[in-house]
Amino acid sequence: xxxxxxxxxxxxxxxxxxxxxxxxxxxxxxxxxxxxxxxxxxxxxxxxxxxxxxxxxxxxxxxxxxxxxxxxxxxxxxxxxxxxxxxxxxxxxxxxxxxxxxxxxxxxxxxxxxxxxxxxxxxxxxxxxxxxxxxxxxxxxxxxxxxxxxxxxxxxx
Numbered sequence: 001x002x003x004x005x006x007x008x009x010x011x012x013x014x015x016x017x018x019x020x021x022x023x024x025x026x027x028x029x030x031x032x033x034x035x036x037x038x039x040x041x042x043x044x045x046x047x048x049x050x051x052x053x054x055x056x057x058x059x060x061x062x063x064x065x066x067x068x069x070x071x072x073x074x075x076x077x078x079x080x081x082x083x084x085x086x087x088x089x090x091x092x093x094x095x096x097x098x099x100x101x102x103x104x105x106x107x108x109x110x111x112x113x114x115x116x117x118x119x120x121x122x123x124x125x126x127x128x129x130x131x132x133x134x135x136x137x138x139x140x141x142x143x144x145x146x147x148x149x150x151x152x153x154x155x156x157x
Contacts, residue, residue, distance in 0.1 A: 032088035051155040054130055056116045058137055063097055063110040070141065075114060082136045083116065087131035088147040102155055119155055 041061075061069015083091065096113040120126045133144040 050122045051119060051153045052122045052150050053153040054058040054120070055131045055147075055149040056098070056118070056130070056133065057098065058114045058116070059098075059100075059109075059141075059143055060114055061112050063112055064111070069112065078137065082133050086133065087119075087120065087126075088120055113151065117151055122152075 029044075058075075059069075060075060079093070086134050094115040094117070097110070097112045099108050100115045101108045118130070130148065134148060136147050137143065
């Protein structure tokens with residue numbers, strides 16, 4: 001392969017720098033523009049402000065012991081009893097593999113897990129509902145925790 005002509009090197013370097021600069025637009029500017037354009041629809045007017053996304057992670061059993069732990073029937077009964085009545089407008093459930101080390105433990109546990117993703121208006125009742133779901137799971141299973149991740153969300157229907 002022949003080397004590029006000497007006059008082409010500065011041009012290609014300039015194009016590379018311009019491309020990189022175009023990719024470094026501050027994300028905050030693009031996010032604020034996008035959120036100011038979000039709108040509800042006729043069925044959900046103005047329901048796009050002050051929403052959050054919460055992910056909840058539930059350990060259902062040790063990964064190396066598939067016959068042990070929480071069965072699919074027990075999981076669905078928990079969803080029907082504790083989650084769906086509190087968030088009847090919808091949710092997503094994902095099956096996961098994860099690992100963690102419990103408080104005071106030396107060994108890492110590899111777990112089968114379920115993740116629930118909820119999108120909802122950020123109101124005190126919904127936050128209380130999340131806490132009630134976590135408490136119910138810990139009481140049912142004896143688990144030390146249910147990981148919760150909550151972030152602001154721009155939502156549009």
